[in-house]
Amino acid sequence: MKVCEAAITVEDVTFRYQKRVILDHVSLTIPEGKISLIMGASGSGKSTLSHIASGLLPEEDESLESGEVYVFNQNIRNLTNNRRAEYVTMMFQNPDLQFCMDTLRKEMRFCLENISVPKDEMDSRIERIAEELSVESLLDRKLFTLSGGEKQKAALCCLRVIKSRCIILDEPFANLDSISAMNLISLLKDLRDDFGMTIVAVDHQIDYWKDVFDSIILLGSNGKILSDGITRDTLSSHSSLFIKEGVFFPDYESFKQNRFASSISNDKEIVTLENLVIRRGEESKKDRRRRLKRNKRGIFKLDEADMILINQKSKISFMKGSMTALLGRSGCGKTTLFLSLLKQHSYDGTIEYDGTDIKKIKLKELSNNVGIVFQNPINQFITQNVLEEVKVSIKLWNKTIDSDELDEMALDMLEDYGLRDYKRQSPYLLSQGQMRRLAVLSVLAGGQKVLLLDEPTYGQDRKSTETIMSNLKSKMESDGLTVIFTTHDRKLAASWADSIYELNDKSFINVTEESEGRESFE
Amino acid sequence: MNWKLKDVLMMGIISVLFGVIYLGCTYAGGILSGVLTPMGLSALGYEPFYGIYFMAGAFGVYVMRKPGAGIISEMLAAIIECLLGNYFGPIIILSGLVQGIGIELLIALFRYKKFSYPTMIAASVICSVLTLLYNLVVSGYNQIAVPVLLLMLAVRIISAIIFSGVLTKLVCDRLAKAGVLRGYAVGKEFAMSEE
Amino acid sequence: MNNLRVERWNPSVKMFTVLLSVILLSFQYKIMVTLGVFLFCLIMMIFFSDARFKSIIKILIPATFAALGMFVMGLYYSKNNSITSMDVSDISSVPYALRAAMSTNLISAAQLGSRILAYAGLGIFFSLTTDEEFFISSLMHQCHLSPKFAYGILAAVHLVPNLGKEYKNAVFAFRTRGIRVGVFSLKPVFAMLVNSIYWSENIAMAMQSKGFSDNESRTYYIEPKVGVYDILLSIAILSLIVFAINSAPI
Numbered sequence: 002m003k004v005c006e007a008a009i010t011v012e013d014v015t016f017r018y019q020k021r022v023i024l025d026h027v028s029l030t031i032p033e034g035k036i037s038l039i040m041g042a043s044g045s046g047k048s049t050l051s052h053i054a055s056g057l058l059p060e061e062d063e064s065l066e067s068g069e070v071y072v073f074n075q076n077i078r079n080l081t082n083n084r085r086a087e088y089v090t091m092m093f094q095n096p097d098l099q100f101c102m103d104t105l106r107k108e109m110r111f112c113l114e115n116i117s118v119p120k121d122e123m124d125s126r127i128e129r130i131a132e133e134l135s136v137e138s139l140l141d142r143k144l145f146t147l148s149g150g151e152k153q154k155a156a157l158c159c160l161r162v163i164k165s166r167c168i169i170l171d172e173p174f175a176n177l178d179s180i181s182a183m184n185l186i187s188l189l190k191d192l193r194d195d196f197g198m199t200i201v202a203v204d205h206q207i208d209y210w211k212d213v214f215d216s217i218i219l220l221g222s223n224g225k226i227l228s229d230g231i232t233r234d235t236l237s238s239h240s241s242l243f244i245k246e247g248v249f250f251p252d253y254e255s256f257k258q259n260r261f262a263s264s265i266s267n268d269k270e271i272v273t274l275e276n277l278v279i280r281r282g283e284e285s286k287k288d289r290r291r292r293l294k295r296n297k298r299g300i301f302k303l304d305e306a307d308m309i310l311i312n313q314k315s316k317i318s319f320m321k322g323s324m325t326a327l328l329g330r331s332g333c334g335k336t337t338l339f340l341s342l343l344k345q346h347s348y349d350g351t352i353e354y355d356g357t358d359i360k361k362i363k364l365k366e367l368s369n370n371v372g373i374v375f376q377n378p379i380n381q382f383i384t385q386n387v388l389e390e391v392k393v394s395i396k397l398w399n400k401t402i403d404s405d406e407l408d409e410m411a412l413d414m415l416e417d418y419g420l421r422d423y424k425r426q427s428p429y430l431l432s433q434g435q436m437r438r439l440a441v442l443s444v445l446a447g448g449q450k451v452l453l454l455d456e457p458t459y460g461q462d463r464k465s466t467e468t469i470m471s472n473l474k475s476k477m478e479s480d481g482l483t484v485i486f487t488t489h490d491r492k493l494a495a496s497w498a499d500s501i502y503e504l505n506d507k508s509f510i511n512v513t514e515e516s517e518g519r520e521s522f523e
Numbered sequence: 524m525n526w527k528l529k530d531v532l533m534m535g536i537i538s539v540l541f542g543v544i545y546l547g548c549t550y551a552g553g554i555l556s557g558v559l560t561p562m563g564l565s566a567l568g569y570e571p572f573y574g575i576y577f578m579a580g581a582f583g584v585y586v587m588r589k590p591g592a593g594i595i596s597e598m599l600a601a602i603i604e605c606l607l608g609n610y611f612g613p614i615i616i617l618s619g620l621v622q623g624i625g626i627e628l629l630i631a632l633f634r635y636k637k638f639s640y641p642t643m644i645a646a647s648v649i650c651s652v653l654t655l656l657y658n659l660v661v662s663g664y665n666q667i668a669v670p671v672l673l674l675m676l677a678v679r680i681i682s683a684i685i686f687s688g689v690l691t692k693l694v695c696d697r698l699a700k701a702g703v704l705r706g707y708a709v710g711k712e713f714a715m716s717e718e
Numbered sequence: 719m720n721n722l723r724v725e726r727w728n729p730s731v732k733m734f735t736v737l738l739s740v741i742l743l744s745f746q747y748k749i750m751v752t753l754g755v756f757l758f759c760l761i762m763m764i765f766f767s768d769a770r771f772k773s774i775i776k777i778l779i780p781a782t783f784a785a786l787g788m789f790v791m792g793l794y795y796s797k798n799n800s801i802t803s804m805d806v807s808d809i810s811s812v813p814y815a816l817r818a819a820m821s822t823n824l825i826s827a828a829q830l831g832s833r834i835l836a837y838a839g840l841g842i843f844f845s846l847t848t849d850e851e852f853f854i855s856s857l858m859h860q861c862h863l864s865p866k867f868a869y870g871i872l873a874a875v876h877l878v879p880n881l882g883k884e885y886k887n888a889v890f891a892f893r894t895r896g897i898r899v900g901v902f903s904l905k906p907v908f909a910m911l912v913n914s915i916y917w918s919e920n921i922a923m924a925m926q927s928k929g930f931s932d933n934e935s936r937t938y939y940i941e942p943k944v945g946v947y948d949i950l951l952s953i954a955i956l957s958l959i960v961f962a963i964n965s966a967p968i
Binding site for chain 1 (some may be wrong): 771778789808815851869870872873879880884886887888890891892894895896897905907909913916917921924925926927929930931934935936937938939941944
Binding site (some may be wrong): 528529530531532535536537538539542543546556559560561562563564565566569578603606607608610611612614615617621660663665667668669670690694697698704713 | 719733736737740741744745747777779780781783784786787788791792793794795796797823826830831833834837838840841842843844845849850853866867868872873874875877878881886898904906907910912913914915916917918919921922923925926930932
């Protein structure tokens with residue numbers, strides 16, 4: 002036998018989910034000790050492929066229609082979970098759903114117990130890894146209080162403590178700001194360079210990886226390999242393929258043409274914020290008093306400043322018919338600001354809608370005018386059918402519409418969003434990306450004048466991102482809709498928004514000019 | 524007993540959810556109970572929400588349709604409630620066992636094949652009766668006058684019929700229709716009936 | 719000093735002691751015994767545990783209300799002399815009859831109320847002096863709870879903060895879509911059930927990816943054992959209760 006060079010070999014894998022074929026005779030090889038990226042448009046089956054490669058699919062009662070997966074020359078079927086973990090482990094998209102214990106230290110113990118490390122060795126091994134990834138300060142904090150970036154770092158620690166030789170990451174940055182993402186990238190690079198770890202990442206965006214990756218595998222529909230072994234040197238020659246497939250390509254600037262910064266129909270303010278102070282969530286007045294008391298006794302050291310998320314002295318105006326992007330680190334309060342705008346989170350200062358203090362507007366009236374799309378789309382579906390979901394929204398706003406017209410309108414909208422084929426399906430069975438598109442669509446079908454969107458393009462490929470954003474734009478032009486959205490993606494903001502604010506050190510700074518400048522220099 | 528990890532997690536998380544809903548209802552129950560105290564009917568205040576207690580077991584057995592599903596789900600819910608700080612502590616594990624047996628008894632007699640509304644309702648009624656028998660011995664309800672006991676039983680049965688009998692089935696069927704239970708017995712049966 | 723803390727008492731043994739005490743108490747009606755058990759639990763918590771006095775009081779308040787409720791209930795509706803069976807046709811005699819009934823009912827009322835108090839005492843004693851992970855570990859080691867259930871339970875409990883947050887979001891998301899959501903509305907509950915099912919799949923995958931298997935052997939960081947003292951303490955408490963039941967006058 003020759004020396005092992007392939008970390009993972011996927012041989013002729015066909016995977017079917019109920020009646021739909023997800024992967025159709027896919028074969029590929031992941032080289033050891035390299036950073037490989039698996040890219041592809043939504044629906045290419047890349048996420049499924051990553052789950053199969055890490056041995057998590059098929060589940061007990063399912064089976065592969067054909068094919069085998071080998072990790073370090075071992076058939077993955079023959080490995081028990083604990084043996085497999087030493088070869089390959091996985092880091093998931095949602096940082097909240099990766100842990101079973103409440104602190105990182107306990108979670109790492111759980112990992113070590115799984116692989117039967119003797120009790121006496123556990124502490125030293127945990128300490129060593131914590132030091133290596135400099136997460137000592139996170140070890141004993143409750144995991145639910147950590148930011149998204151910290152949680153992903155914690156997840157990485159767990160995989161590291163298992164000494165897994167290969168780690169597969171499924172869109173690990175989907176919910177992270179750029180600083181946290183770059184931070185993780187540099188950790189991953191060190192793991193490759195210092196320990197020869199194999200890293201496989203499934204991602205829509207190449208940007209974060211562009212300086213560290215070794216090769217890219219581009220997938221078409223049903224996991225068809227369109228191109229294998231694209232390196233940093235040959236990347237530029239593949240740009241047309243990426244664009245054709247609707248996958249993000251670094252520095253691809255097709256967005257530019259959509260920009261029309263000067264097209265704001267009038268300079269009427271629709272939402273204004275002044276002297277705004279927003280405190281961290283879930284703290285009632287009673288809790289606050291208790292916390293202050295604890296502070297006095299020095300038991301718990303969260304001081305007043307830490308509790309304030311936003312402290313905005315200067316006035317901010319959102320103009321009617323404009324699109325505004327809000328940037329900032331995750332967990333810094335952008336979502337909470339949305340909640341305050343809809344009277345769901347307390348604040349000090351003034352928020353006005355159309356010249357009236359929102360405290361004087363009834364909640365029902367306010368939500369008739371201001372709509373919101375949340376990050377978790379599951380929370381907002383009301384029916385068990387994709388088509389119904391859109392129809393319900395249209396109907397709520399046009400009570401008189403006749404049913405043929407309604408059907409046609411809804412189907413057109415689904416067509417635009419690439420969801421027409423799924424019209425009879427349950428919304429809950431869509432992929433993450435599709436679910437979010439449907440959530441945006443169903444709110445967009447309503448008649449609100451202002452839309453707040455929390456990370457509308459999270460987990461979307463380029464084609465879907467463009468569809469979502471250009472639909473918003475056309476609705477702005479036709480109905481005078483005002484859009485405010487949060488994003489981690491600077492490029493997205495620069496390409497589409499009329500104005501960009503960055504939440505930095507608790508207050509919003511207008512960075513519109515700056516971002517424009519930077520875009521054109523790069 | 525071939526429970527998968529994800530089954531345990533699902534029942535666990537759903538028990539927490541029902542536990543939180545129950546807690547919300549006990550505030551209402553507490554007020555009602557307070558109002559009824561001067562009339563000597565305080566224990567009656569909690570009876571209208573009793574059916575929510577049975578929901579975890581009813582949900583478990585309805586979704587998984589295999590021996591022990593109801594009892595284990597109810598016990599899981601009880602251990603979790605104990606961890607979350609119920610003032611009866613581990614004693615509710617004992618009540619959980621009784622509730623689980625109560626809800627599963629009839630379904631087991633039907634060999635886990637019948638899950639119609641009448642079955643679920645009858646199972647809920649049996650569960651109400653059995654838990655009241657448990658209360659007679661353990662909570663000392665045997666000291667209480669029979670007419671009052673009958674009143675309590677009546678309210679408990681109505682609550683159980685609403686929550687664990689009708690509502691649980693209704694919600695599970697809707698979840699199955701939405702396709703999210705496709706990994707479980709109820710989802711598979713639903714998919715078969717669709718075809 | 720640390721050796722005297724009941725936190726160190728093996729949780730499974732502690733649990734069975736509590737449950738056996740409950741069974742012993744449910745077959746007797748002596749007020750002195752039930753009140754004695756309640757006081758005993760309080761004393762144990764205050765002097766031999768790290769439970770904070772404040773938390774004891776806080777959790778005792780609702781328990782006391784429940785006990786009080788049962789007391790009043792017994793006062794009115796004891797089986798021997800229930801006011802439901804009273805002849806109320808003669809209006810003028812009612813207040814007297816009521817008082818008479820209550821005085822004879824006083825004993826059974828006290829029995830009912832104090833029993834609830836004793837149970838709550840035992841329950842609170844267990845809850846406040848038992849660390850959740852130590853408890854679950856002990857269930858694994860002493861009661862053969864499989865790791866699948868043990869870690870499943872812990873994972874579910876640790877999701878409580880997320881659950882509350884998502885529930886609020888769901889209610890709110892529906893409202894902003896123009897859908898009415900009342901207190902008893904099923905829509906957000908339905909969304910939460912869907913979330914729960916997804917979460918269970920995700921977390922199960924994450925745990926399995928980290929090497930968790932149902933049947934493979936594993937090591938344990940915390941490995942609770944049952945010592946002689948654990949059993950002795952249990953026997954002592956149970957015999958004390960049996961002795962009290964036999965010797966207490968009322």
